[in-house]
Amino acid sequence: MRENNCLGEHMAVTQRMLNAFLRCRLEGVDLSASQVIFLMHLYKQDGQSQEEINKKMQYDKGVIARMAAALEKNGYISRKNNPMDNRAYLLLLTQKAIDFLPTMVEILKEWNSVLVEGEDEETLIMLDRAMKRIADRSVEKVKEIKNGKK
């Protein structure tokens, strides 16, 4: 009981450190820490909508809108209207973004190596799966609360 209560704090600290790390490694690059994660989602699957990125990152949709606008302005993505749904965009990576991928992967790999250093393969698999379940339940919980309030 006592021990579990700290999980959240460890995550919070790690999260702040990740952001600090990314800010250091992105010095001189016209990308913020969260924009890099944004782009990573598009690398995994190009042509998503802001809504889809929003669901995955769980940032406020206003924040996502501004990130997308900034990424477009800086030439990392283009926003095509989705012919299937005129409300939504297709967010598409530009060549500039594709060229930046190797750098980004290297930076994320460096961070990942810090996270996994000295941990068993078994522990890591377990950790990742458990954290996914936890993240999913967290999203669900907040959704319930917010729906209940309307």
Next chain:
Amino acid sequence: MRENNCLGEHMAVTQRMLNAFLRCRLEGVDLSASQVIFLMHLYKQDGQSQEEINKKMQYDKGVIARMAAALEKNGYISRKNNPMDNRAYLLLLTQKAIDFLPTMVEILKEWNSVLVEGEDEETLIMLDRAMKRIADRSVEKVKEIKNGKK
């Protein structure tokens, strides 16, 4: 490899959900999400300095200074000069903070129950320890980078 890369994203999502959850539960209370965590550190050990809280939470020290000022202004803590070191404060919980403790514990317990739901006791212990190691390495890594830059 592929799987581990997502650890950070799961943590990030969970972290944002925790903040959203706390904001909901703290409606009408003159405390922010991070201020509650701040107070929790004082509950664990009263009379710490801002620097000590800073080390544990890993927020920027300016942020900690403003949190402490706000908590004092709203009557949750008092700041006594430390007779052993005139640079530092002793941050002390007031009665108002102590009265609020049960509410706070209940809120955090509610959140914790979301995190641990359906997980084995074994998994949880493992998770907490692994996350502590990860958080510690993260802090260390960022410290190295920032020292290297000076």
Next chain:
DNA sequence: CAGAAACCGTTGCAAAAACAACTATTATAG
């Protein structure tokens, strides 16, 4: 002991993020 370095805290400023109100489009219900 004097000067330099490290430490603790504050403040101005800028970036990041949340929230709410809004427009426009699509989907659903009666």
Next chain:
DNA sequence: CTATAATAGTTGTTTTTGCAACGGTTTCTG
């Protein structure tokens, strides 16, 4: 078919966070 609800995105405003420069203490070093 129309009215209502839900969806996708934008924008104004406020709060939160990070960074850097600063002032006053303490500690270290020669």
